Amino acid sequence: MELVKITHENLEMEHICCAIANNKDSQVMSKKFWLKERLDEGLVILSSKKKMGFLSDLKYMKYKGFETVDSANSYFELMYLPFSNDAEKPQFKQHLKEIKHNDLQNGFTLYYTSQCPFTAKYVPLLEKIAKKRSVDFQVVHILTREQAQNVPAPFTTFSLFYNGEFTTHEILSEKKFEKILASKVL
Incomplete structure (x- = not known):
């Protein structure tokens, strides 16, 4: 399997949707517009202790080196993979713990x-x-x-x-x- 890095230059040409292949579909266009606005911001991974839909699998993420650094709102787990030893650990804002x-x-x-x-x-x-x-x-x-x-x-x-x-x-x-x-x- 080839790993493709999504960039501003190739976003329009790449398939980025899990279920819809048609680039002219309004749903795919909406996601690509959203992604284009986020490419430079970075991403974090959300998981949960129990496997749940739309959240990353905790065991798989740990296998890949991610670690849980915070939890919030009944079951969300924030995971990260530091690129350096002095990387600051992300955390949820306090209001998310309510x-x-x-x-x-x-x-x-x-x-x-x-x-x-x-x-x-x-x-x-x-x-x-x-x-x-x-x-x-x-x-x-x-x-x-x-x-x-x-x-x-x-x-x-x-x-x-x-x-x-x-x-x-x-x-x-x-x-x-x-x-x-x-x-x-x-």
Whole structure:
């Protein structure tokens, strides 16, 4: 297998999406635009003690030399691989260690980025369901690194809160969102 380094110069030509191969697809275009804005910022790896969807496998990351340096919001693990012995260890901001965020509105608040192309498809569908069911549903599309660093969840690709409490980081289909609504008796 060939390792391809994504750069500003080759981003448009490379396949970067896990599920969609068509570069003209609006979801792929959204992800590439998001990635282009982030290439110079660097990346960190999120995992969890228990294997979970959309998070890196903890055992595999440790096998590759990464180490857990912080944890937050019930199950997120922050991992890093230092490139030098004096590298500063990253850490979560203190507000991410809180389980309940009283400053959020009642109802649902969804924070998301265009990192995953499926948010472009599913976020509008969830908004439509919430509106149809007259459920309070606020959407915050995170566009900058500064915004991402100040949301109440470490996983900014997709994080859903209900009445200030973290609900899930998994991108929801209509059926899964309906189950959450039913569990909240909405």
